Amino acid sequence: MTEQIKVRRVPAGGSILQRLSGDRPARPVYLALALLILLGWLLVALDGGQFVSLENIVGIQQRSAALGIVAVGQTVVILAGSLDLSVAYLISLNSLVAAEIMAGGDGAVLPGVTTVLVVSALVGLVNGLIITRLRVHAFIATLGVALIIRGLLDQRYDGPAGSVPASFLHIGYDRIGPVPVSALLWAAVAVSAWFLLSRTRLGYRIYAVGGDAEVARLSGVRTGRVVVAAHVICSVCAGIAGLLLVSRLAAGAPTVGTDGGYDLESIAAVVLGGTALAGGRGGVAGTVGGVLLLAVLDSVFNQLEVDSFAKDVVRGVVLVAALAIYARRRRTA
């Protein structure tokens, strides 16, 4: 049944552009990405800068890694027909948990990482159970959990706290050739999520539940468990992103998640990648494209030294325009 949901009819005729982007939701975002890179390269060259430099490529990867990891998790919950607004505060919480525990030195790295992953999984479990057992809409449930985490953070911390041993900083700063370790971490998370979604039973069920929960239930899927599992995966991704940010900041910070706007931005990246907000359609490949698109946009603006407020305006326009184009394709296809 999942196959039925994923298969899309391709119009026989149509322009090359339509045929290129007609069958898979992830294609247009890469097309847009290629165009944007070309445009950015041109603009920056006209401005007298160099766009395709090692420094810039590494920068784009590093900037997008944390958002990318969160967005991969967000993809999983959105595909399941849910949504997670608590990731930003969860990232802050995780950065503090990690830095407090790792303050012990090298020996405390493993316990720190384990604790963060356990805490994240628990928060995801709570999110999922509130949504499925108490029947609270995901928007309100995760907003409520976000408020609870924020209250705890405000209560206990005024500023950065804890520290991490130097060995842990390698994750944030090292690179192999032109590829930073953080980008490899992101790639690993994305590939695991891709494998989960397209090659495992749980993945098929996530698509089924997001496509039509009632039909999935009638076909024997325990929809509640699937939604809970998706939320646990999403929160664990937020945990990994928190670890990555800690390894760059060298300390935990109570505002690192909200400053990055990871909640709404990750949702924006997911839908830019062609995943339907209503669930059941899309995938990780598109999300990776969406995150890269945002990062390249960012980098072009930085190189041209455009005002950060103008950046917001352009982002808003790009987001709405992209979704309008997707909606058009969906109707005509």
Place this chain on the structure above:
Amino acid sequence: MKRSLPIFVVLAALLVAIAVANPYFLDPPAFLAFVKRAAPLVILAAGQYFVIVSGEFDLSVGSLVTAEVVIAARLIDGTAAATWPVMVLLIALGLLAGLVNGSVTTLLRVPSFITTLGMMLILSGAVFLWTGGSPRGALSPQFRELGRGSLGPVPWSVLILVVTAAAAIWAMRADFGRTLVAAGDNDRAAALSGVRVPRIRTIGFMISGLSAAVAAILLGGFAGVSAQVGQGLEFQAITAVVLGGVVLGGGRGSVVAAMAGAFTLEALFTLLNLYGISGALEPAVQGFIIIGAVALGAVNFRRRRPAVA
């Protein structure tokens, strides 16, 4: 009306609890001050209700409020003569933002979550691009009068709130309200029975934009100019509406209950302050109560599946 009973019970309980801690709370001046403080959020919740009941979201109201206050300060810049023209302009801007939200959502079929998220980015970016990063100028005393002054013993904002509430209730009892709820409950069925769904949803968004403009005028007067004046208001308004038993996804709930939800939220903040729960823990308590209230509501509503009301 039956289904929205829980929120009135909760609101009454909260008011009693506040009165127990502070016996003067139910005296007219103190109570009017409470209503005055609550007015902007209640008005925003009423506007948000029209969007939510038609099956959509409006995440742009918070940044719209900020944008309007910043624009007002820059344009008025302390001169009394500019007050009224600028207020008219603010109302027009609110309606325009709603029109754009509604048209993009209904005609271009962009999910309203994304449309209004984009609008939020565009508004906050554009306004600070225009003022160079921080609010500039000042509001005139005449402008601020509406938010902090009063007519005899009754604050202006309470009067505006009463008028808004009456208008909202009237609109929901008219044909417009019924078709709006029908569109939110099942847009296909509504369209097949002759409702122009895109138009009616767009009007819902425009009402939300209008409510943001009114709230901005009151907040600007009450709290003054700052870049944070509207921060988080969109989530508070949505929370208030949902607390009132209005279902996200549309088609169920009453506007009176939505406004009661906003009062409940404001009463909750007051109570937390009174009992000395530190500012830091406030969000946590709020989170628990929102989840709890909505969960209880969901349990109640499953038992009696009411018709659209």
